[in-house]
């Protein structure tokens with residue numbers, strides 16, 4: 231099970247949820263989002279460590295080193311930071 235660390239907020243486990251955003255939501259993290267569909271970029275965070283896999287092809291292009299929490303799941307333990 232992958233561990234998710236949100237810098238400044240805490241950590242939780244990824245437990246097979248649909249997306250990283252859903253896992254964070256379920257665990258009580260106050261994450262930014264809007265469309266949940268990879269279109270708006272509101273859920274953009276910095277990927278500090280670890281690997282993720284895309285679960286949908288986002289229209290919004292994340293900058294290098296950043297991920298859309300609505301559009302990925304963790305493959306390894308990850309550390310992210312709000313931007």
Ligand code: FES
Nearest residue numbers: 264266271273300
């Ligand atoms: S919530 Fe809109 S791109 Fe993730």
